[in-house]
Structure formats: structure tokens, C-alpha cells
Amino acid sequence: MNDPQWEAQVEAMARRFEFPPTPDIAGAVRDRIAAPRRTLARQRVLRAAVLALALAIIAVLAVPDWRARALDWLQIGAVRLADEGETPAATVTPLESILDMPGRTTLDGAQAAVDFPIRLPAALPAPDAVFVQHDPYPLVILVWLEAGAPPLSVHQIDTRNVVIKEYTGAIERVEVNRADAVWLSGPHNLDILPGDNTLIRRYVDSNVLLWEEGAITYRVEGDLALDEAIRIAESLE
Amino acid sequence: MEPDLIRRAQAGDDDAYAILVRQHEEVIFRLAYLMVGDADDAADVAQEAFIRAHRNLKRFDAGRPLRPWLLHIAANLARNRRRSLGRYGAMLGRVFTLAPRVAPSAEVENTQAQQSEALWQAIRRLDRRDQQIIYLRYMLELSVEETAQVLDVRPGTVKSRLSRALDRLREVVLAEFPLLTEGRQV
Secondary structure, three states: OOHHHHHHHHHHHHHOOOOOOOOOHHHHHHHHHHHHHHHHHHHHHHHHHHHHHHHHHHHOOOOHHHHHHHHHHHEEOOEEEEOOOOOOOOEEEEEOOHHHOOOEEOHHHHHHHOOOOOOOEOOOOOOOEEEEEEOOOEEEEEEEEEOOEEEEEEEEEEOOOOOEEEEOOOEEEEEEOOEEEEEEOOOEEEEEOOOOOEEEEEEEOOEEEEEEEOOEEEEEEEOOOHHHHHHHHHOEO | OHHHHHHHHHOOOHHHHHHHHHHHHHHHHHHHHHHHOOHHHHHHHHHHHHHHHHHOHHHOOOOOOHHHHHHHHHHHHHHHHHHHHHHHHHHHOOOOOOOOOOOOOHHHHOOHHHHHHHHHHHHOOOOHHHHHHHHHHHHOOOOHHHHHHHHOOOHHHHHHHHHHHHHHHHHHHHHHOHHHHOOOOO
């Protein structure tokens, strides 16, 4: 068959291809476009409510249970959620990329340096980069690189540390392995606090899933949809 | 008219943008489906393409047709999505290069729709550039000129790339999908 005949055959078969029905994309897009405006309004209301709650808590801060509950609301294991308006009280070292983190090592080196088993997402290749920090308890960061997309990373943090602050606006309560988790969507700043009156600040240009299991706080960061992040979280072994 | 709708959407009219999305959602979804191979993922990609387009709409020249620009955005998103999920696919329980190594049986081949499905599997054996140009030109039935706009190349480049892609597709069909050509001389 010559080229025009082959082309005509391809054209004919292609024309008969049966696509699945197109879902209602316009409706979903409309909802998403409207959502940030609603979120902004909700955030203003929420901030006012938080302020009122904080004032109330100040009055009863001597009651340990109440204090614990207030902190629980703002903190997931080793990660504290903070308001973007907070001013850091330490020297800031800005990082361009997660790959600029100090403490780069190998997976074996990281495992030798920490006293908890480092968990890997099932069926993923070995991470492209591994970092370990101690202050005084360990923080392990596994990184997978993806051309044209922000790196995917999994942080595993000894919860005795409070070493990370996420300056985030959009917070959603979700579940990982049927336990409470938090989904932070959209770009935001992240501070890692090494504890020597300095902090490492990085701009997170993707989404974050946070949860706690046992004595470890887990953090998945990447350009992933929520369901994908949860699948990665639930595949850790 | 599309330019009016674009200008209204640029001025913040969400109703106008919803009309534009409705007008183009099918072709965008279909390209995404061809590229990622899963209807749910294709819907996500299509939705994200329209969101990204909306964010950048103010920089878009309202005098130009919207469809090639939307297809360009969707193709980039679908490519990234497929690459990402291809890498994490086993973990996420998805497979994107689905084409079976064995050729479909004669029974499977005996309807036109199934032939088209087999053709898609053969196309998916090709590299990304060949796939994309065949999808745009033959499966979405864009003109050479519009295909060129989507790919940001000249129409002559589209023709030469198409010719090479068809040659490679014929090799794949002969080697792995011979029943697609049964009774015909390829």
C-alpha cells in the first residue's frame, strides 16, 4: 500500500475511534474558579474566629487540657501550621530547591544514622537524593526528581522535634490509612528550624500531605492530586 | 462570538468563561484521554488545562482562536501527567503504555471499533512526538494549519513529521498488529 492509501486507512480507522463520554468539565472548572474567592472570604471569617478563640484560650491557658487542644489544632506531629504573617525570629537561609538542603547522604547512610526504619513508597525506584538532619532527633528527606515538575519528596520526622513550619492558607482535613491527616494545597513557604537560631526557608511550589504514625511525622510534597498523594502515603512500607 | 467571550472572560466574567469551556471541553478531554489513557485522569488534565488557561487569559490575544492554545496547554499537562504516573504507575496501580505485546485475535479484530482501538494501541507504541501529531491530525481531525498552531511549528513541518510518523506506525502495525491489515496490502 502506498503512502496515500496507508494515510487514508489510518484516517478511516481513527475517525471511528470511540471516545468515552466527556464529563462535565465546565461545571468543575466554574466551581474551582469560584472557590478561591469563597476561600478568601472564609479565611477572613476563620481568622476572626481564631483570634476570638485565642483570646478565650489566653484566659484559661493555665488549664493543661485546653492548652494541649489548642496546640493540637495548629500542629501535626513535628509540623506546625503557621500564619503567613508571622515574622521569623531567626536568621533566614533561603533555599532555591529542596536539593540544596544540607545533610545529603545515601539511603544506607540515612538508615544507619536514624533509629527508626525509613519507609519507602512501594514500587518506586530508589530515591534520587536523600538528606538527614539531626536536631537533636532525626529528620529524613527522600527526593525523586521529575523533569519539568517540582521534585516529589517524602519527609520522615521524629515527632519529638518540632522542626517544620508551613505558612499555608488552604488547609483540608483528610485521612491516610483511616487516620487524621492534613492536605495543604497551593504554593507556600516552608521553614525548617535546625535549632541554632537559624532557619532554612524554602518556597513550596506544590501540595503537601501531612500525617503522623507512631513516633514519626510523615510529609509528602509534590505536584500531585490529593488522591495520588494519599496513594503514595498509604503505600509506604 | 469567541473573541467577545474571551474579552468578557478577561474582564472577569465567569459566565463567559464557562461558555468557552463548554465549547472546547470535548476536544480537550479527548486529547487528554488519548495521551494519558484513562478517562478520570483525562478529566483531571482537562480541568487543570482550563484552570491554567483562565489564570493566563489576560495575556491571551483575544483575536486569536482559543482552541490551539488550549490544546497546547492540555498536551503539556497530559505529557507531564503521563510521565509522572508512568514513573509512579506501578505504585499507583495504573499502567499507561498498555499495548499488549501479543497482537489482538481475529475475533477481536472483526469490528471497526475494535480496529480503531487496536490502532490506538499501535500509535501508543510510537514516541511522544509521533503520537501527538497523529492524535491531533487524525483522531481529533484538526487541519494541518491548526495542528501547526498547537505544536507551534510551520505547516510544512507538520506534513513532514506526519509522513515520518505514519511510516513508523506502519512498521509497528506490520510487526505487532498484523491483523489490523489483514486482507489489505500495507
